[in-house]
Amino acid sequence: MSLHPSHFTAVLLFALFASVVFGITQRETPHRMFRYGLYCFAMFVGSAIVLSWLMYFIAR
Amino acid sequence: MATEQIKSAAQPKPQQGFVYLPLIVGWLVPGAGHFLLRKWGRGALLAASILGMFVLGLAMQGKLYSSAHEILEFLALAGDLGSGLLYIVSRALGLGADSVQVTTADWGTRFIVVAGLLNVIAAVDAHNLRTGRKA
Numbered sequence: 001m002s003l004h005p006s007h008f009t010a011v012l013l014f015a016l017f018a019s020v021v022f023g024i025t026q027r028e029t030p031h032r033m034f035r036y037g038l039y040c041f042a043m044f045v046g047s048a049i050v051l052s053w054l055m056y057f058i059a060r
Numbered sequence: 061m062a063t064e065q066i067k068s069a070a071q072p073k074p075q076q077g078f079v080y081l082p083l084i085v086g087w088l089v090p091g092a093g094h095f096l097l098r099k100w101g102r103g104a105l106l107a108a109s110i111l112g113m114f115v116l117g118l119a120m121q122g123k124l125y126s127s128a129h130e131i132l133e134f135l136a137l138a139g140d141l142g143s144g145l146l147y148i149v150s151r152a153l154g155l156g157a158d159s160v161q162v163t164t165a166d167w168g169t170r171f172i173v174v175a176g177l178l179n180v181i182a183a184v185d186a187h188n189l190r191t192g193r194k195a
Contacts, residue, residue: 003119004164013116014171020109021178024102025185028195 015044082190086183088144090114093186106182113175114146122168124156136169142176 005013023037086093091107094100118124124147128134140147150156160166188194 001119002121003116003168004162005120005167007167010120010164010167010171014113014174017109017113018174018178020105021182024106025181 011045011048015041015048019044079190080187082186083183086186087142087179090144090146090179090182093183094189097186097189099189110143110175110179110182111146113171113178114143114150117168117171117175118150118155120168120171121157121162121165122170122172123158123160123165124150124172126151136173139173139176142178142180143172144179146179147176 019037019041022040023033023035027033027036082093082096085096089107090110091103091105094103094106125133125137125140128137143150156172157165157168160169185194
């Protein structure tokens with residue numbers, strides 16, 4: 001099996017898996033775990049998008 | 061009074077037994093530390109995430125480190141070892157690329173390393189649950 005996702009798909013997969021683990025391990029109640037996982041996911045994806053645009057403008 | 065004594069005897073004492081068992085089992089098999097503590101939902105989600113990340117890394121032709129010649133390789137090897145039996149079995153089956161050939165393989169290598177690091181975090185969480193440091 002060989003997988004060749006796009007860079008953005010790889011970012012989404014990475015953010016999803018890491019956020020699930022962070023959410024479960026860093027908070028105590030299910031509600032807070034879910035909220036923290038969602039926050040981590042948004043921060044992972046958001047920072048990747050912001051940094052990508054920064055690099056885009058720096059390269060020009 | 062008697063009811064209170066029965067209640068306290070029925071509750072599991074956090075420090076009883078070998079407290080490092082969930083840590084070791086959780087490191088060897090992702091999520092197993094939580095299963096041992098009957099945290100089925102958390103364990104299943106952790107297992108799915110860590111296993112998913114590791115398998116996707118392999119599918120992207122990521123590299124499994126077997127030796128280290130410089131500090132970054134040593135850190136990556138330490139991350140890979142965090143996956144426990146997943147790493148050992150994958151090495152035994154000859155899975156994973158020997159060298160990074162394509163861009164996706166580089167991402168796959170990071171996926172494998174991070175899966176190991178996340179597994180260490182999950183194992184430590186199981187230990188904290190076992191000792192009563194976390195609810």
